[in-house]
Amino acid sequence: METIVYILLILTSVVGLAFIVERGLALRWKKVVPPEIESAIAACQSPADVAMLDRVCQQHASPLGRLLLLAISRLNWPKEENADALQTRARHEIVRLERGLVVLEIIVGIAPLLGLVGTIIGMMATFENVGQAGLSDASKLASGIALILKATLIGLLIAIPALISWTYYSKKVEMFAVEMETLCDEFMRRQYRDGKQ
Numbered sequence: 001m002e003t004i005v006y007i008l009l010i011l012t013s014v015v016g017l018a019f020i021v022e023r024g025l026a027l028r029w030k031k032v033v034p035p036e037i038e039s040a041i042a043a044c045q046s047p048a049d050v051a052m053l054d055r056v057c058q059q060h061a062s063p064l065g066r067l068l069l070l071a072i073s074r075l076n077w078p079k080e081e082n083a084d085a086l087q088t089r090a091r092h093e094i095v096r097l098e099r100g101l102v103v104l105e106i107i108v109g110i111a112p113l114l115g116l117v118g119t120i121i122g123m124m125a126t127f128e129n130v131g132q133a134g135l136s137d138a139s140k141l142a143s144g145i146a147l148i149l150k151a152t153l154i155g156l157l158i159a160i161p162a163l164i165s166w167t168y169y170s171k172k173v174e175m176f177a178v179e180m181e182t183l184c185d186e187f188m189r190r191q192y193r194d195g196k197q
Helices: 004-027 035-043 046-061 063-073 079-098 101-133 138-192
Strands: none
Touching: 004 101, 004 138, 035 046, 035 063, 035 138, 046 063, 046 138, 063 079, 063 138, 079 138, 101 138
C-alpha cells in the first residue's frame, strides 16, 4: 500500500514538472505579446496602416495577433459591436493561456495529502510491528518513523514548486490580459476616432 502512495507521488511530481515547463515555454512574453506587433500597433496611426498591421499579425501568430486580426476583420462594424466581439474572443484567449494552471493547483492540494496518506500507512505498519514484536529495539522504531515521514516530506517538496509556479503563472496571465487589453484598446480608439461609431 505504501508503494502505491510513493508511485502516485512520483507520477504527481512528473506531471507537475511537465506542466511547469510547458507553461513556462507557452507564457513567454515574446510568444504572447510579440514586440513586432507592439511596434506595428504604435505605427498604425490611420486606416491606411491597417494592412501593414494585418500582415505583421499573420506573420507572428500569438494571442495578441489573433485578437487584432479579429478587430481588423470587423472594422466595418460599429465600434460597440466590434469591442464586444473582441472582448468575447479575449476571454477565450485568456482561458487558453490559463490552460494547465488548474493541474498545478490540483497538485498543490493533493501532493501533501498523498504524503500524509503515506505517513499514516507507514505509521500503522510500524506500530503493528511494534505491537507484535514489542519495544525491545527502539532503534528499529526510530528508523521506521524516519522512513515513513519521508512521504510527507516528498509531498511537500512536490507541492512547494507547484504552488510557486501556479502563483507566478497566474499573475503573469493577469499581466498579459492587461497588456493585451491596453494594446487592443489603443488600436480601436485610433481606428474609430474619425467619427466612425
